[in-house]
Amino acid sequence: MRGAAFGAGCFWHVEAAFGQVRGVVETEVGFMGGHSRNPSYAEVCAGGTGHAEVVHIRYDPSIVSYEQLLDLFWEIHDPTTLNRQGMDVGEQYRSVIFFYDDQQKRIADASKEMLQKSGKHRKMIVTQVLPASEFYRAEEYHQKYFEKKGELSCRVC
Numbered sequence: 001m002r003g004a005a006f007g008a009g010c011f012w013h014v015e016a017a018f019g020q021v022r023g024v025v026e027t028e029v030g031f032m033g034g035h036s037r038n039p040s041y042a043e044v045c046a047g048g049t050g051h052a053e054v055v056h057i058r059y060d061p062s063i064v065s066y067e068q069l070l071d072l073f074w075e076i077h078d079p080t081t082l083n084r085q086g087m088d089v090g091e092q093y094r095s096v097i098f099f100y101d102d103q104q105k106r107i108a109d110a111s112k113e114m115l116q117k118s119g120k121h122r123k124m125i126v127t128q129v130l131p132a133s134e135f136y137r138a139e140e141y142h143q144k145y146f147e148k149k150g151e152l153s154c155r156v157c
């Protein structure tokens with residue numbers, strides 16, 4: 001199994017999208033990339049922790065590639081909006097790819113560059129590509145949120 005972590009706005013939406021991918025064996029929502037240790041959802045939402053809402057994924061690379069995960073990442077959010085996705089505003093909703101090794105960094109950078117050159121987006125892609133830091137799992141009620149609510153996705157996101 002391999003790990004991957006992505007921030008693309010509200011983590012409920014991101015988890016729901018990746019949770020449907022064949023080869024993704026586990027998803028967890030939480031926080032990464034900030035300076036506060038073991039932050040709560042309320043602290044991250046209030047701002048100032050530096051953390052992004054992320055989904056941490058464990059996947060089987062014999063079934064789904066990192067490139068395929070990146071393709072989905074680019075499709076489920078607007079990578080041209082700085083610290084914003086839809087109605088969610090703040091650094092915690094930033095577009096970010098956290099890489100776990102040099103290979104993931106190379107693939108993520110190349111994917112971002114290829115998307116920018118494709119002309120699909122008129123504005124510059126602002127997605128950060130950063131080394132993974134400690135992942136802080138969000139409170140249990142956030143895990144598989146839509147599944148628990150019997151919904152497929154967010155009506156607001």
